[in-house]
Amino acid sequence: MRLISEVPPPSAAPASQADAIPITSVIVPVLHDDGALPGTHRAYRAALEHQPGEVEFLYVLDRGSRQALAGLNRLKRAGEPLTLIVLSRWDGEGAALRSAFERTRGERILILPASPQVDPRDVPKVLEQLGHADMAVGNRLALENSWSELVQARLFRWLVRLLFSRIITDPVCRVRAYRRHVLQEIVGYNVQQHFSPLLAAERGFQIAEVAVRASEPPPGGTPHQGGLSMLLSRLGLTLEMLSLYVVLKFIHKPLRFFGTIGLPVLLIGLVFTGYLGISRLFFGMPLADRPALILGVLLIVLGIQVIALGLIGEIIIFVAGKRIKDYTIDRIL
């Protein structure tokens, strides 16, 4: 159940070409309660002053973020045009974006973090890329502080390039700009927003990366995440990326995925059991006290089970039939 307050009634269809007033929609998902939002908002607004046309701001908050809510309400009372979307339950950044997206009117949509990661003056640079790309992400330069972080980042990048044949240099950067129709297609996927560039690329859109400067840490220093929890969250990210890869690549060919796992297991099991059988039949080695037979049969059974799962997957895809479209259309003449 979503509780939504302080939202102007959803406007009519997004500004059509005939309107000729370009609108840029800025969505800021507020992940943690933050009292410093008003200052951040002013900085963003100043940075986007020179954008053509109108700039609208939408903030998505959890009901429990009282400080943030209070700060934003103060801004509103002072006359700032803002849209506040308050959710009764926080379901993750993706869900927040979905509810905000429904209320955007702009052709260009910019996602910004509630706690500044990027020097606000560089934000317009990301928007500019939408001129010739469908989506743009920021890339903060030279972030790694320690040797181990450097290694982790390099490893992560290598993995991304291996799986998706492209790089997101800075997956944690929350500054992203989309053309409306791109976000429209992606927003339904329930995947961490870190990977939305990969998802967009998979659907054939052009992605641009823009070098931006990291923002200065706020006075008092950033709450430093301990090394272990950082590592764990990176691991979680990697796992998520792996599952995204599997879903994207194999959604139409489940047997390829399961078969790649099941077939080797099955073959090893067959060879192993065959070896045992031959050594019993032709060389008289008694099978009786060889628990190895159990292992061989187990491998065969596991292999067949995995392959059968792949076949069931294929059946599901087949019966789903026309509902899952494989291709995305760019233009029709």
Added chain:
Amino acid sequence: MTRSLVVELSIIIPTFDEEENVEPLYQALMATVPALGRSFEIIFVDDGSRDRTFERLAAIAARDRRVAVVKLRRNYGQAPAMAAGIEHAQGEVLVTMDADLQNDPADIGSLLAKLAEGYDLVVGWRHERQDKWLSRRLPSVIANWLIAAMTGVDVRDNGCTLKAFRAELIKRVPLYGEMHRFIPAIASTFGCQLAEVKVHHHPRRYGKSKYGLSRIYRVLLDIVVIKTLITFARRPLFCFFSGAAATLALSVLSASLAIIFLKQSFVVFAAVAVLCGSLALFLGFAGVASALVSQYGGNPPVPLQLTVDHNLPGGAR
């Protein structure tokens, strides 16, 4: 799409990096298709070409209202490209063909004539292949034999893109991955009358062939899938039945061995019996799951209800 007239014939041509072949192909089509006497449209599907294919196609479409171009955002493969063309086709009869000039547009007429005899799906048979024997024709012969043996659908040339279908049949057939090779087999799960017609085959004139030998593994996997799908279509509950039965038999055999050799090797054979039994159970449940999917999925492979009073293109009944 601004075109909204219903035409009798749609020709669908998936295209990938064929900038040199596109214009000659269009000319060859214009030389033969209008003479067939039916209203027609040509749908080129640009499957993410990286060369100037799309520009050439756009130029043709600008000159001729009967030509449409569907541009995919990136390269997806032959089956998805075909599916895109099929979805946008508005003809009563659909014909698919290659963009590399290896299919002869003059054969379209013979395909349509066969279709008019009452068939639902007519496939071309390249009976004089112009390819190298060892690397192309031999694997092809083996593959075709294998596919016919496994699927029970006796088509001599599965690799020939030149095919003709009734629209209402082919629009129901799911087409994804690399299924374009198995359209006859999948269509058979919906019930169809199939015919083969000899067609000409020209050697490739321009451009490079896009296939390699590595597709053998993929085709083999696909054959397994198709076999499963066909078994599933006939009797959903029992598509894993033979596997379950065989495993159950093994389990019983092993259990008997365990009892016979009670003193020496009971544990080993009993464990094997349990493993095989669990696999039999698993496969049985897999069959139940498949039956459930068939029941509640969106597009179960049940026979199509073709209208009884069917006006076949060409006027025959």
